[in-house]
Amino acid sequence: MIAGQNPIGDFKKFELSNGLRVLLRTDHSLPLAALQVWVRCGSVDEDHRVAGIAHFMEHMVFKGNPNTRDISRIVESCGGTINAATQHELTHYYTDVPQEGLEPAVTALGEALTSPHLLAEEIEKERRVILEEMARRDDSPNAVLWDKFMGSIYEGTPYGQSVIGSRKTLCHIERRHLAEFHKKNYTASRMVAVCAGDFSERRILSLMESAFGNLPKGKEESNGLNARAFGRAGRPIVLKRPVQQGYLACGFHTPGLSNPDLVTLDVMADLLGGGASSRLYRRLREERQLLWSVGANLISYRHSGILGIFAEVPRANLDESITAIQQEMDGLEKEPVTEPEIQRAKARIRSEWLNELETLHGQASLIGHLTALGQEEIALRYLKDLETIDGSDIQATCLDILKDKPMTVAMIRPKNNSKKS
Amino acid sequence: MILPFLKRKLSNHLTVLYRHTPKNLMAEIQLIFPGGQLREPAALGGLSNFTMELAVKGTQKRSYRELCEVIESLGGSIWGDDAQDYGSLNLSVPAEEAERALPLFAEVVLESAFPTEEIEKEKKATLAEIKSKEEHPFTIAYERLNGLLFGDHAYGKPGLGTRETVGRISRNDILRWKETWLKPDQAVLSIAAPLAPDRTLKSLKALLGNSWGRQGPQLPAAKPLKALRQEKRVKLEKRFQQAYLLIGFRAPGLSSPLYPQTKILNALLGGGMSARLFQEIREKRGLAYDVGSFYPTRLLASSFVIHVGLQPPKIKKAEACVHKLLEDLKTTAPKREQVEEAKRYIRGTYFMDHQTNSRKAFYMGWWEILGKGAAYDSRYAEEIERVTPESVKEAAQEIFEQPPQIVELHPN
Numbered sequence: 118m119i120a121g122q123n124p125i126g127d128f129k130k131f132e133l134s135n136g137l138r139v140l141l142r143t144d145h146s147l148p149l150a151a152l153q154v155w156v157r158c159g160s161v162d163e164d165h166r167v168a169g170i171a172h173f174m175e176h177m178v179f180k181g182n183p184n185t186r187d188i189s190r191i192v193e194s195c196g197g198t199i200n201a202a203t204q205h206e207l208t209h210y211y212t213d214v215p216q217e218g219l220e221p222a223v224t225a226l227g228e229a230l231t232s233p234h235l236l237a238e239e240i241e242k243e244r245r246v247i248l249e250e251m252a253r254r255d256d257s258p259n260a261v262l263w264d265k266f267m268g269s270i271y272e273g274t275p276y277g278q279s280v281i282g283s284r285k286t287l288c289h290i291e292r293r294h295l296a297e298f299h300k301k302n303y304t305a306s307r308m309v310a311v312c313a314g315d316f317s318e319r320r321i322l323s324l325m326e327s328a329f330g331n332l333p334k335g336k337e338e339s340n341g342l343n344a345r346a347f348g349r350a351g352r353p354i355v356l357k358r359p360v361q362q363g364y365l366a367c368g369f370h371t372p373g374l375s376n377p378d379l380v381t382l383d384v385m386a387d388l389l390g391g392g393a394s395s396r397l398y399r400r401l402r403e404e405r406q407l408l409w410s411v412g413a414n415l416i417s418y419r420h421s422g423i424l425g426i427f428a429e430v431p432r433a434n435l436d437e438s439i440t441a442i443q444q445e446m447d448g449l450e451k452e453p454v455t456e457p458e459i460q461r462a463k464a465r466i467r468s469e470w471l472n473e474l475e476t477l478h479g480q481a482s483l484i485g486h487l488t489a490l491g492q493e494e495i496a497l498r499y500l501k502d503l504e505t506i507d508g509s510d511i512q513a514t515c516l517d518i519l520k521d522k523p524m525t526v527a528m529i530r531p532k533n534n535s536k537k538s
Numbered sequence: 539m540i541l542p543f544l545k546r547k548l549s550n551h552l553t554v555l556y557r558h559t560p561k562n563l564m565a566e567i568q569l570i571f572p573g574g575q576l577r578e579p580a581a582l583g584g585l586s587n588f589t590m591e592l593a594v595k596g597t598q599k600r601s602y603r604e605l606c607e608v609i610e611s612l613g614g615s616i617w618g619d620d621a622q623d624y625g626s627l628n629l630s631v632p633a634e635e636a637e638r639a640l641p642l643f644a645e646v647v648l649e650s651a652f653p654t655e656e657i658e659k660e661k662k663a664t665l666a667e668i669k670s671k672e673e674h675p676f677t678i679a680y681e682r683l684n685g686l687l688f689g690d691h692a693y694g695k696p697g698l699g700t701r702e703t704v705g706r707i708s709r710n711d712i713l714r715w716k717e718t719w720l721k722p723d724q725a726v727l728s729i730a731a732p733l734a735p736d737r738t739l740k741s742l743k744a745l746l747g748n749s750w751g752r753q754g755p756q757l758p759a760a761k762p763l764k765a766l767r768q769e770k771r772v773k774l775e776k777r778f779q780q781a782y783l784l785i786g787f788r789a790p791g792l793s794s795p796l797y798p799q800t801k802i803l804n805a806l807l808g809g810g811m812s813a814r815l816f817q818e819i820r821e822k823r824g825l826a827y828d829v830g831s832f833y834p835t836r837l838l839a840s841s842f843v844i845h846v847g848l849q850p851p852k853i854k855k856a857e858a859c860v861h862k863l864l865e866d867l868k869t870t871a872p873k874r875e876q877v878e879e880a881k882r883y884i885r886g887t888y889f890m891d892h893q894t895n896s897r898k899a900f901y902m903g904w905w906e907i908l909g910k911g912a913a914y915d916s917r918y919a920e921e922i923e924r925v926t927p928e929s930v931k932e933a934a935q936e937i938f939e940q941p942p943q944i945v946e947l948h949p950n
Contacts, residue, residue: 146561149890179811189811194879196886198810215886242824249827252779253847256675359777361669392615394606403603406659409666431666457611464613464632471563471613471632476893 124474125496128313128484131322133330137305140484141321142313144477148216150314151477152223154230154329155489156208157309158302160282161275167294169247169282172203174298176243178210180234191225192218203280206418207489213478216315220324223312227328230303235295244287251281258364258529259427261356266366266527269351270423304335311485313477350523357532362409363430364529367442369522371415371422374492380502381514382415386424387462388454388511389413389445394461396448397426401441407434419490424519432531439526446524449515454508463503470500541892543902543912544735548747552722555902555912556739557730559895565636565731566629566895567742569647570903573625573719576692576837584699585707588664589715590618590625595656598649602656605642614639616646622693623837624907625719630896633732637741644745647720652712661704668698676845678774679782679947686770686943687786687841691763722750728903728912730895763788763839769941775950781850782947785860787937789842792835792908798921799933800842804833805880806872806930807863808844812879814863815844823859825852837908842937850948857944867934871927885919 124142131139159171178201179188192199195218201210210230212222254260264279271277281287310329312321350370371382390397390413397411411428430438473479487496543557573586594616596602609616614631629643671677681696688694698704727746731738766788790796808815808831819829828847834840846856872880891897902912910917 147893149893187812189816190879193810193812193883196882196884196889198887198890213890215882215889218886242821245824246820246827249780249825249848252849253827255779258673360673362666392606392610394603394610399603399606403659406662409663429670457607461607461610465610468564468613468615468630468632472630472894472896475562475564475895478893 123497123500124313124480125484128311128480129318133305133326135305135330135332135334137325137329137332138309138488139322139325140309140311140481140488141318142480143316143318144313145315148315149214149477150216150219150312150316151211151213151481152219152226153209153211153311153478153481153485154226155309155311155485156210156230156303157206157307157489159204159206159208160278160280161205162302163275163278163298165275165278166286167282167290167298168278168286169280170290170294170298171208171302172281173243173247173287173290174233174295174302175201175203175208175210176247177235177240177295178229178233180236180239180243188225188229191221195221197222205276205280207486209482209486211478211482219312219314219316219321223321223324223328227325231329231332233299235292235299237292240292240295244290247281247287248284251284251287254281258358258360261358262364262366262527262529265354265356266351266368266425266525269354269527270368270370270525272349272351276418276421300333301335303332305329305332306335306337308332309485309489311481311488313481351525351527353525354527356527356529358529360529360531363432363435363438363531365408365428365430365435365438366425366527367439368423368425368525369446369519371417371424371518373420373422374417374487374490374495375419378510378514378518379415379417379495380499381506381510382422382424382518383466384459384462384503384506385449385511385515386413386415387466388458389449390426391462392465396445396458397442400445401428401438405441407438407441435528435530439528443524446519450512450520454511456508459506459508459511463506466503467500541898544739545912546739548722548743550722550747550749552746553726553906554739554742555726555728555906556735557898557902558732558735559730559898560732562730562732562895562898563633564895565631565633565639565733566729566899567640567643567731568626568628568728568899568903569720569725570624570626570728570907571720571725572623572907573715574620574623575695575697576623577719578692578695580690580692580695581703582699582707582711583695583703584664584697585703585711585715586620586625587697587699588660588704588707589712590620590627591660591664592652592656592712593618593627593650593716594646595660596651596653597645598651599645602653605646609639609642612639616643620697622697624904626903627720636731636733636738640738640741640745647746648750650716652709654709657709657712661707664698664704665701668696668701668704671696671698672776675776675778675780675782675947676847678776679784679945680843680845682772682774683784683786683843683943683945684841686772686945687766687788688839689764691761693836693839720750722746726903726906728899728906730898730902732895766941766943769944771944771946774945774947776947778947778949780847781853781949782945783846783848783853783856783860784945784947785844785857786943786945787842787940789833789840789937790933791839792837792910796933796936797835799925799929800833800937801884801922802877802880802925802930803867803933803937804831804842805883806876807831807867809880809883815846815860818859818863819846819856823855825856825859835908853946864934864938867931868938871931874927877925877927877930881922881925884922888919
C-alpha cells in the first residue's frame with residue numbers, strides 16, 4: 118500500500134460509561150467526517166410472528182422525537198447525507214457530513230436512537246410506506262430471487278426469513294412490539310459507534326457520552342444460533358414470472374466469519390466469478406455463451422456463510438447453466454487452480470479493499486460491521502492474510518468445505534407468454 | 539475546498555489534467571471525449587454505448603481474454619463508458635501498479651481491434667439487455683418521459699438504442715465512430731493519483747503524446763429543440779405490483795444562467811429526506827416509499843423530473859400534492875434560510891463526492907469536456923453560493939410554467 122498503510126489500523130477503541138463501544142479515527146486532510154452506528158440486531162433476532170420488525174424499527178428511528186428537530190433536516194442542512202439499512206444480523210445507521218455538521222449529527226442520531234418517536238399515528242403512516250417498499254421489491258426479479266434463495270438455503274432458520282417481513286407479519290406489528298424490540302435490542306452492549314474524519318477525539322467522545330451514554334447497558338444475549346443450525350441444502354425453487362430472461366442463484370453453505378478459511382474462501386469465490394477473467398465468466402459467458410452475466414461471492418454471517426453464484430440467463434439455457442455451474446464447482450476439486458488465477462483473484466480483492474478504504478464512509482463501514490459482529494481483527498489482518506494464500510490452501514479448503522455438499526438452486530423462469538430471449 | 543490540479547497540452551493537442559492526491563490509494567485515469575448519444579446518427583442509436591463496450595474487448599496485440607488476464611493480475615480494470623454528452627475510456631488500478639498498467643491503457647485507446655466475433659457476442663448481450671429493461675418499471679416510465687420531453691432529439695432516445703438500431707450497427711460504423719470522436723485535439727485525459735506528477739506525465743506523454751491520425755471534426759451545431767406547446771399524459775399498463783407517476787419538465791442546460799438556481803430548486807423540492815416532496819408525500823401522508831426529484835446536468839437542455847412510486851389509487855392524491863408544491867415554488871420565493879440549507883446540502887454532498895480518485899478524475903475531465911473548464915470544479919460551489927431566493931422563484935416560474943409531460947405506469 119503506498120500511502121498511509123491500512124487506515125483501519127488507526128482506529129482507536131473507547132468505551133462509554135455504559136459500555137457502548139466507540140471507534141475513532143481522526144484524519145484532518147479533508148474537512149469531512151463519517152459517523153455510523155451499528156446495532157447488532159436484525160431480522161434473525163425477530164419473533165417470526167412480527168417478522169420485519171427490525172426494519173420497521175429502523176424506519177421509526179427517522180421519525181425522531183417530538184422534542185427535537187427532524188434528524189434528516191439537521192444532517193442535510195449541514196450539507197450531509199443520512200440513511201440506514203437493516204440486514205439479517207445488523208442494523209446500520211450512517212451519516213456522511215462536512216466537518217461542521219458532525220457535532221449536530223452525533224447529538225441528533227443519539228436522540229433518535231435512544232428515544233424514537235413511537236406515536237400510533239406515525240406507526241400507521243410508516244406501515245403504509247413499508248407496504249409500498251414491499252411492492253417495489255416485488256417488482257425486482259433480483260430482490261424476489263434473493264428472498265427465495267435465502268428462504269431455501271436457510272430453510273428452518275431465521276436467516277431464511279425475509280428482512281422486510283411479509284404483509285401479514287407487518288400488519289401484526291403494534292406499538293408495544295416496537296417498544297419491546299427497541300428496549301431489548303437498542304442497548305449499549307449491542308451497539309458500536311464509529312467516527313472517521315476531521316474532529317477532535319476528546320470533543321466527540323464527550324458528545325457521544327451525552328448522546329448515547331444513557332442507553333441501558335443491556336445483555337449480550339445469544340439468539341441461540343450456532344454453526345450446527347446450518348448446513349443442509351435447500352429445496353430447489355422455481356418461480357415462473359413474466360420476465361424476459363432467467364434469473365439464477367446457486368449456493369453452498371460455508372462456515373461463518375470466525376472460520377480460519379475465510380480469506381481462502383474469498384479468493385476461491387473470486388477466481389470462480391469475480392472478474393472478466395474468472396472461470397465462470399470466461400468459460401460460461403465468453404466461451405460457451407450460455408449466459409449474459411455471472412458473478413460469485415462469499416456472503417459471511419456470524420456462524421454461517423454462503424458461496425453464492427448469481428447469473429442472468431437466456432430462458433433456453435437455464436438448465437444447462439445450472440449443470441455447467443455444478444461442473445465448474447466439481448472442477449475446483451479436480452482441476453488445480455493455477456498460480457496466475459490465484460494472483461489475479463488476490464489482486465482484485467485487494468483493489469476492492471483499497472477502493473473501499475479511499476472514503477471515510479468505507480473505512481467506518483469495514484471496521485464497524487466487523488466489530489459489531491465481534492470480528493474486528495479480520496479488518497486488521499485481512500490484507501496480510503490475503504498475501505499468504507496459495508493453491509494448496511484453495512484445494513484443501515475446497516475439499517474440506519465443499520466436497521459432496523449439494524448445491525441449492527433457486528431460479529426465476531420466464532412464463533411462456535413473455536417474449537423469448 | 540477542491541484540490542488544485544495541473545493542466546498541460548501535449549504536442550498532439552491532447553489536454554492533460556492531473557490532480558496529485560498523496561492520501562489516496564488508487565490511480566484513476568479517464569480519457570473523456572465528446573461522443574455520447576448527442577452525436578449519434580438517429581438510425582444508429584446505441585452506437586456510442588456499443589462502441590465503448592467493445593473498445594476494451596481486445597486490441598491489435600491481445601485478445602479480450604489476454605487483456606483481462608493481464609490487467610486483472612495488477613488488480614486493475616479498464617472499461618468504456620458513455621452518457622448523453624460524452625464517451626470515456628477508463629483505467630483504475632492500485633497506485634503502485636500504475637506504471638505497468640499505463641501501457642495497457644494506451645494500447646486500448648490507440649489499438650482497439652473490435653474483433654467481429656466480439657461484436658456479434660456483444661450485440662446479442664445488448665439486445666438481451668434492451669429486452670430486460672421491460673422488467674424495470676422506473677426505466678420504462680423514464681424512457682417514455684424522455685421521449686415526451688425531447689421527441690426525436692438524441693436526448694429523447696434510449697442510451698442502449700433499440701432492437702432495430704443496434705441490430706443494424708456494423709463494424710464499419712464502430713470504427714468510424716471511434717475514428718471521428720476519439721481524437722487528441724478534442725479529448726481530455728484526466729488523472730487523479732498519489733504518484734509524482736512529473737514521472738507519470740512523462741510516461742503518458744510517451745504513450746499518448748503522438749499523433750492519432752487526423753484531427754477531429756468541428757463539433758456540429760446541435761439540433762435545436764422544439765418548444766413544448768402542450769401537456770401530454772401517457773398511461774401505460776404493465777405487469778408490476780407498483781405504479782409510477784413521473785412528471786417532467788424541460789429544464790436549463792449547463793450553459794443557461796438558470797443552471798445554479800435550478801440545482802437549488804431541485805435540492806429544495808426533492809434533494810433528500812428533508813426536501814419538500816419527501817416530507818409532504820412520504821412523511822406527512824405515507825403515500826409512497828420512493829419519492830423525489832432529479833435534475834441531471836446536460837449540455838444543451840435537461841429535464842426536471844419528479845418521481846413517485848405508489849399504489850394506483852393514490853396517484854391522484856400524490857399528483858395534486860406535487861402540483862401544489864410546484865405552485866408554491868412559482869408564487870412564493872423560498873425563505874432565505876431554506877435556500878441557505880439547500881446550498882449547504884449541494885456544496886456538502888458535492889464535496890463529499892470528491893473523496894475517491896475516481897470521482898476526482900471524473901469531475902475535472904467532465905467539466906472540461908462540457909466546456910466549463912476543469913477549474914469549474916471549484917467555481918461550481920461559488921456559483922451555487924450566489925443564488926438568491928428570488929432567482930430560485932424565477933427558475934421555478936421558467937420551468938414549471940411549461941406544460942408538464944406526465945407518465946403514469948399502472949399495474950395490470
